[in-house]
Amino acid sequence: MSVTQQIKDKLDIVQYIGEYVPGLKKAGRYYKACCPFHGEKTPSFVVNPDTQSWRCFGACAEGGDLFTFAQKMHGWTFSEALRELGQRAGVEVKKRTPQQQEQDEHLDKLRGLLTTVSEWYHEHLLSDDPHAQRALFYTEKERGFTRETIKTFEIGYAPLGWNSMLDELKKIGYSEDDAVEAGLASRNDKGRVYGRFRNRLMIPIRDERGRVIGFGARVLDPKDTPKYLNSPQSTIFDKSSTLYGLDVAKRAIRDSETAVIVEGYMDVIQAHQAGYPNVVAQMGTAMTEAQLKLLTPRYASKIIMALDADEAGQNATRRSLEVARETLQADYMGKLQVDIRVLEIDDAKDPDEVLRQTPEKWATYVEAAIPVADFVINIETNDLPPNASMTERQAAAQRILPILAASENNLYKKDNLQKLAMRLHISESDLLAWAQEIQRIAARKPRRSAPQDNMPPPPDDSYFGSMDEPPPNFDFDDEGLPPEYYEGTYIPPVEKQPTSPSTAQLPTFATRNSSRATEAYCLGMLLNKPTLLAQINRKFRELAQNNTKLLQGPLSELNSEDFSQGDYRALLSELQSAMSQDDVDPMDYLREELDEMLVDEMTILLLEEPQAIHRHMGMRHSAEFEDVWKNFERRVRPSIDTQVDFIRRALKVRHQRLEREQQEIRFLLEDAQRTHDREAEYLYCKQTEPGLRALLLIQRELGQRTLL
């Protein structure tokens, strides 16, 4: 359970607010008082113990939960409120422990060391050391890098002797141990420390935020081996979760929504110099899941693999595709829906050669990159002899089919199957039967097992069928399901609920959690794709049809008021600030600006599967939820359009909010009627109207029956 929820469970909102608002009195199910935030004579400030929320229907026209009240009352930030209320509730609010802080400082120190060393190498390359001048000659003449490129990428030279740099480091307070830990040096059996990089061209490797975390080093003396030497895996350098060049490429990748992946840093530098700034390198033999997730869905919707044309390159491409397939399948709702293509260069040239010799051709190659399916079919069937046995052809099909399924969004495309059938001389229906057999076997295996032998586990929850007709049990259309179904709290209607306004249903624990679930889901999608914000705001404008009352009131742009939870509100306003600036990527902005606690929340929203979101919320219906989810995922997944889905969720969030407000204002209205307060009655009556209208418009949009 999240810390915010734990705190809320321990503190009663009525009691807490009562301390600051002495006039708070029970009236029916609610509590009311004159608003503490604005001057008024008629109480329009309502506290709802069932939802543990408050709202002012007067001049403030706002409300929220325990945290928002405390923030507003004391002028606290969200994290201040979290700390203070956490202390009061006796809930430990996670702070960085002294050990963690120490570790952070230590890592900062190591990164500082690497930055210094990187600058030192770079200066050395441009110095008058004759060895360095040879290195510079190689860089400029053989590699063809301009002085500007050398500067941009801070290319450097590691001299033969190691001591001069070590002396330099010692002068500014670093020890030999620091240099060893940063991967710059090793200690031999006798305890002597010696430098790792000598007489090499040094390429600093930076993380996504541009901080130096390691080096790639290329030989200058042909007698030296290996040709390329990287920093070793260390506390700050993890090659498998780093993409070389991402710090300088991310903006171009986001703008074009396309990332081109090459093998090494030299290719990246070459591409950037040639005017192709959306290129990054995986720096290893195959792409990892962590690398893929650096790119999508945040920056890229299209990934083009441009690996070397030799056999090693082809194998790397194949392995990368398998990783992509696994990652995409583990993902839910197709959030990582990404178009992966493979760039093929004729004449068996490498990207580096093309970029150096004919840079203008690069764009053509990128444009002509072929879909994964074609690539896989080609490489797996090219080596098949014309008289291949049935077993050989069947084995090829077994290698190809799972990748086809994943690359085509878990569906087999008819023309791909046709092509494969032609290549393998197997009938399409036989291929389909095999696919189903592979799936059946896989269904019995645990999900995401480590890749064994040469047949990767095929997808276990995709629908293997013909594209032309839906599966036989596809028994609902897109609009046919109540939103609760998507929330996992759907209970089939058994009897009519009482609908008299005076006995409006009590919000139960379940509905409270279900609103949190909808909010979590909605916010998670927004964080993954901030541009969706504009989509929902357009939808609100469309619904309001120039009615200013609606535009400024119940159909205004999506805002933090829509979220009942203080932590979500804080996240949304931060996201809005992130979107309103243009200096850095919104996600970087958030990572920099967000409070530690909110970063945790954001990570949960961004990465975790819905089950985890529910765990996080302490859901009681997990078994039921998982059942419903499985059903949902299997049937609807391939056809869900993220944007449409998001708009539905966001409308639901707004609907929930308006419903809450209506319930509360109806209470005030009834109260005014009972006490014959005509003025208040008129006021509240007038206030309900736009909200009700907006509710109806949203319901119509959602295609539901009227709920009120």
Ligand SMILES: [Zn+2]
């Ligand atoms: Zn007020």
